[in-house]
Amino acid sequence: MSRPLRILVVLPLYGGSLPVGRSCQRALASLGHVVETFEAPEFYGAFSALKGLRVTTERLDYLEHAFLQVVAQAILSKAETFQPDLVLAMAQAPLTKQVLKRLRQAGIPSVMWFVEDFRLFTYWEAYAAHYDAFAVIQKEPLLSKLAESGQPNGLYLPLAADPEFHKPLELSPVEKRQFGAELAFLGAGYPNRRVAFKELMRFGLKIWGSDWEGDEILAPLVQRGGARISSEESVKIFNSTAVNLNLHSSVSAKELVSGGDFVNPRTFELAMCGAFQLVDRRQLLPEMFGPDELATFGSMEELLEKIQHFLAAPQERAEYAQRARARALTGHTYQARMRTLITFLEERLEGWPRPRQDEDAMALLPEEYREEAAKLLTGLGLTPDAAFSDLVWALRARAGKLTPVETAILFLDEWRKQYGVKQE
C-alpha cells in the first residue's frame, strides 16, 4: 500500500450488510486509513415518516424517489467535502446511478461490496457497471456475468469476521444458563431450515432469531418468541453452545442441504469466536477452511449422525474450534479482506490512488508539538506518516472539547488556509 487512504464507507439504510459495513469501517481504520462513514440508518426515520403520510401510491412512489435523491446528494456532498480516495458502498447502499456518475466525473472511484446471493437480487445487473469495481461473495458464473454487464473489475471477496468483536468469552454461570445449549441454531426461519429442524427435536435444539412464526411444531424451540438477537448476544450464544448448527439458508424446502456456493458470515463468526460448529458443505468452503478445521455435513443423515457424535466428544469439538479460530485469525478477518480489496484496486484502477500534495503532519508541525502529536496520531488510529490534512480531518470529527495542542493544530490549519503559506 502506497500511503494511508481516505475512504468513505456508505452503509445501507437497513439489513444484513449493515453490520458488515461497520466491520469494514473498523478494519480500514485499524489499517491506518482515514475512514468517514455515511450513516444511512440515521435517515431511516424519514423513510418511516413518508409511509405515514396517507397519500396516494403514486405520490408515495414519487416521494420515495425524491427522498433517495436527497440521501444520495448527502453522500455526494460528503464525498465532495471529504475528498476520499475511495467510496466503499455496502450492498443496498443508497447510492443512486446519478450520484455514481457524479463521483466518476469527480475522479472519485467507487466500489460496492455486494455481500448478497446474486440470485436473490437483480439490481446489480443495472448498477455494477456504474461502480469502478464490484466485489462479490460468489465466483462463477457471477464474475463472467459482471463482465458481460459492463463491469470488468469483478472481485471475489468472501465474507469474514471481526476478531475484536467475535472472540472467545468467559461467561458467568447466569449467562451460560441464559444463552447456553447442547445444540443451538441462530438465524432466520427459511423454508429449508424449518423442515430440517423438525428432525432435530429430540436433541433439545434451541432456535434463536426471527421469522419463525407460524410453525407450531418448532414454536417451543424458538427462544424469546423469535425476537431479533443483537450482535453482542449472538457472540454469547456461540460461546455457550456445545454444538452450533450452521445450515445455510435456502428459499426452497426441497433440498434441505442445498450445497450452494457462497459461505455465510456465521461460518466465520463462529470460527473466530472459537466456537464449535457443524456447517453444511458449500462449494467455496474447502478453500477457506480445511477438513480438520470445520466439521461439515452434506445431508440430513450425516447431520444427525454427526450431532450424536460431537455431542459426546467435547475434546474433539475443542480441537476443531481451536484450529478454526487459528485459521480465521490468519485468513478471514475484515482487515485481510480490506487489504485484498485495496491491492486489487491498485492493480486494476490506473493511477490509483492518486498522489496527494499533502505534507506529513509530523514534518509540518512545530518541534514542540511533535511529541504530543505522535501520541495523538496513535490515538486517532492514524499512521505516523499521516498527512496533515488527515490529522485535521480526524480532529474535526472529534466530539467534545479538544486539548490545547489539538486546538492549536486546527488553528494552524486555518492560518495556512487564510495566508496560503507554511507556518515557520
Place this chain on the structure above:
Amino acid sequence: MKPVLVVQLARFGDLVQTKRLVLGLTRAGREVHLLVDASLMSLAGVLYPDAVVHTVNAHSAPDPTRLLESLSELAAAGFGRVYNLNFAGLSMAVSNLFDPDTVRGYCLEAGQPMRDPWAAMAMRWTKNRRLGAVNLADFWAGFSLPMADASAVNPDAAPRGGGLGVAMAGRHARRSLPPEVLAPVVQAMLPLAGDARVTLFGTASERPAARELMSRLPARLLDRVVDLTGRTGWRELADTVAGLDRLLTPDTGIMHLAAHFGVPVSAVFLSSAWCHETGPYGRGHTVWQAVQECSPCLESAPCPCGSACLDVFRQREFLRLAGGKGQGEPPAGLVGYRTDFDALGVVCEPFAGAVPREQTEQAEQAERSRVRAFVARHLGIEAGSAAPPAPDLAERLVEEPDFMLEKHQALLEII
C-alpha cells in the same frame, strides 16, 4: 401452520387465473381460504374444491348484516398471510382487517396505500404492454414463492367429445367478434370439433347477439346449435364447458374456464386484449392475436383506426387457418400463437404458418423472451440466469426504492 387468505374480488376470469397462486400455497401445505364476490361462490367451489370460500358483495349492493358476518369470520380465522391481489378500493379496505405485516400485494397501512415491489415491477412492465409478456396468472403466483409447477395448474388441451362451444362476447364489446364476423369463423371451425354440436355461451344480455349469429349460419346447421346464453348457472356452465371438443372465444372468463378443464381453446384476441398477458393457461391452446401498430389499445379510449384489428378476422386466409386447412400465412396484422410453458410459466409461441414475418415482430418476440428471462431470474428461477445480464431491463423494472428501502421481497419471503 396458520391458514392463508387470497383476496380476489375481481371478475370470473380473474378468479380462474388465481389458480397457480392457490396451487402453490396448497402444495406448500397451507390451508387456503378465498374471499370472492358473492356471485362467484359456487364457481369458486368448482375451481377450488379444497379451499374455504368466503364471500362479500363486491359487485352488487352489500347487505350490511351479511358483510359484518363475513368480515368477522375473516378477522377470527387467524391468517398467517393474506394475499390481496388487486389494487382496488374494496380489497384495500378489506386489508384493514389484518396486521399490515401479514398482507402481501396491496394493503392499507395506517391509511397509506402500499404495494409490494413485485406489484410495482408489474406496473412497470405493463407500461409497455406490447413488450410485456407475463401472464396474469403467473404474476399473481409470484406473490408466493416458489411457484407451483405451471404444467400442474391445468390439464393439457385435449378434445372432450362435446362439440364446439362459442362464447358470444367478453365484457368489452370491442374485444369480441360481432355476429357477422363470427359466423364464418364458427363454420370454418366446425370440422375441428368433429362437426358435432355447437353450444353458444354468454349472459342474458348476449342473447340478441346469439340470435343474430344463428340467423347468419346456414339453415342446415341450426338443428345442431344449442343456445345457452343466459340459461346456465355456474355449475351447468362448468359441466357443459368441461365436455367440449373446443371453445371459440374472445378473452373471456369462459375461456379461462375451458383452460381449467383442459378443453382446447381457439381464442381471438383484438383491441385491448393481449394474449401474452391474459391468454389461456395451459399447453396446446391456440390464440389468434390481431397485431396492429396500436395493439394492444386502451378499451376506454375511442378507436382512431376504424377497428382495423377486427378486419383481419374477416380474411379468407384466416378462416382457412382457423379451420385447420393448409399451412399458409395468416393475413397481415394477425399472428397465430400456441400456448406452451417455459421456466416462468405459460408462454405464447408463434406457430408454423404464422411465424412473425416483419423484422419488428421478430424483434418484439425476442424482447418478450428477454423480459421473461429477467422476470424469471428475479423470481429466483434458475433457468432465467442462463440468459445474459440485462442492465437496461434491470434499470427499467427495478427502481431504487425497491431495494434501497426496506420492503417485502417475494424471493426473501418466508411463508
